[in-house]
Amino acid sequence: MSENNGVQMAVTATAEPEHEDLFKIAVQQFHIAADVIELEDDVRGVLSHCERELTVHFPVEMDDGSVQVFSGHRVRHNSGPGPTKGGIRYHQSVTLSEVKALAMWMTWKCAVVGLPFGGAKGGVQVNPKLLSRNELQNLTRRYTADIQPFIGPNKDIPAPDVNTNPQVMAWLMDTYSMNVGYSEPGVTTGKPLVLGGSQGRSEATGRGTVFAVEEAARYIDLDLSSTRTVVQGFGNAGAVAARLMEERNKSSVVAVSDSRGGVYNADGLNLDQVTKHKDRTGSVVGYLEADDVTNEELLELQCDVLIPAALEGQITARNADRIPARIIAEAANGPTTPEADGILYDKGVMLLPDIFANAGGVTVSYFEWVQALQAFPWTLEQVNDRLRQVMQQSFQEVVKKSNEHSVHMRTAALVRAIERVSEFTRVRGIYP
Numbered sequence: 001m002s003e004n005n006g007v008q009m010a011v012t013a014t015a016e017p018e019h020e021d022l023f024k025i026a027v028q029q030f031h032i033a034a035d036v037i038e039l040e041d042d043v044r045g046v047l048s049h050c051e052r053e054l055t056v057h058f059p060v061e062m063d064d065g066s067v068q069v070f071s072g073h074r075v076r077h078n079s080g081p082g083p084t085k086g087g088i089r090y091h092q093s094v095t096l097s098e099v100k101a102l103a104m105w106m107t108w109k110c111a112v113v114g115l116p117f118g119g120a121k122g123g124v125q126v127n128p129k130l131l132s133r134n135e136l137q138n139l140t141r142r143y144t145a146d147i148q149p150f151i152g153p154n155k156d157i158p159a160p161d162v163n164t165n166p167q168v169m170a171w172l173m174d175t176y177s178m179n180v181g182y183s184e185p186g187v188t189t190g191k192p193l194v195l196g197g198s199q200g201r202s203e204a205t206g207r208g209t210v211f212a213v214e215e216a217a218r219y220i221d222l223d224l225s226s227t228r229t230v231v232q233g234f235g236n237a238g239a240v241a242a243r244l245m246e247e248r249n250k251s252s253v254v255a256v257s258d259s260r261g262g263v264y265n266a267d268g269l270n271l272d273q274v275t276k277h278k279d280r281t282g283s284v285v286g287y288l289e290a291d292d293v294t295n296e297e298l299l300e301l302q303c304d305v306l307i308p309a310a311l312e313g314q315i316t317a318r319n320a321d322r323i324p325a326r327i328i329a330e331a332a333n334g335p336t337t338p339e340a341d342g343i344l345y346d347k348g349v350m351l352l353p354d355i356f357a358n359a360g361g362v363t364v365s366y367f368e369w370v371q372a373l374q375a376f377p378w379t380l381e382q383v384n385d386r387l388r389q390v391m392q393q394s395f396q397e398v399v400k401k402s403n404e405h406s407v408h409m410r411t412a413a414l415v416r417a418i419e420r421v422s423e424f425t426r427v428r429g430i431y432p
């Protein structure tokens, strides 16, 4: 359910960089794409900085009566396109540099699918697994109160990310509402349905990925009904993508995996049975109607569509050459290294980069925000239909950039995003 931006352009995927380096890397990636379009220095200067950075240190009363002080951040990268949008993560390794990089990547992700949002990100340095529910609520409410001047339905709209969820968003929304004196559901997305969460939000990332695959297949003239699909990572994004590849497109899903390994049946898996097996045992591994495979072997299985939906750095210079898929759709953030990008491009693989292929989540977050502002909920059908239109149109835009500049789809997506945000910067001009 996370509005997980980690656009994780290829450079970050290689070697788990220190978080201190992340913003530097994000800026380097920006300049590489900016060079392609010969972006002028003034606009570069604006876009290579984060607009606002807030750091807070705040006390929380723990269950045993003691007080602990936590540190958190909220960063807005660029508000040219509109209010800023991005998740809040709770993790012990959160740093300001990481949050800045993630905020910048959110700007590009929103821009590549044409949302009227800039990018933002928040984080608190905490291991939430060590907190009770009560402590988690206290921490969320105090962090919200401290960043309250920074956020708002027309300013900056948080969402769930690593280790945060709809309940955390409900506490955030309630705290904000109590402080302003009225209910403000538009201050966050990824809320529980009862508080104005959107239909289709929890499935949006996987569904968006499949819409992207469908458009790519049309473009390369591939009939999906005669294809095989492999999905790495049978979690929120991957399980939905696998099911929809079968349900909507009659593609045969021959392999899926999780952190313990994968299962493969060349004749296609029965996904209902695999899901039941996973619910019962905690893993897809050991499902009887298939052979067990490792996660490395899974990537090289004979298939037409490969959907990495787990971790970063899975497709590298070591295995890219042996991956037979014609379409690779990155539901995960950063699954492909820069070296592998080049190899896949030379092989003619249609790679749908994370910044585009997993943007379904933030797109439906945008729909949730629109519904909250209008106090007018949409049906699931309306949500899915609009998501499909966004993914289709964005695919066409990215392909156009790829052809226009003779660059691979990852660079093309970033180019489209930077061009779009630059235009806001130019047309709005400099205040005062």
Ligand code: NAD
Pocket: 001, 002, 003, 004, 005, 006, 205, 232, 233, 234, 235, 236, 237, 238, 257, 258, 259, 260, 295, 309, 310, 311, 312, 331, 332, 333, 358, 359, 361
């Ligand atoms: P999740 O935790 O629901 O699922 C992750 C799955 O990957 C699990 O099945 C897990 O067992 C599996 N996994 C973990 N380590 C693995 C390994 N080494 N090899 C194979 N599988 C492994 O997470 P999710 O929300 O589905 O996110 C998956 C990816 O998609 C992440 O990269 C995330 O950043 C990205 N993403 C998710 C969303 C979203 O809305 N859920 C949005 C954008 C991007």
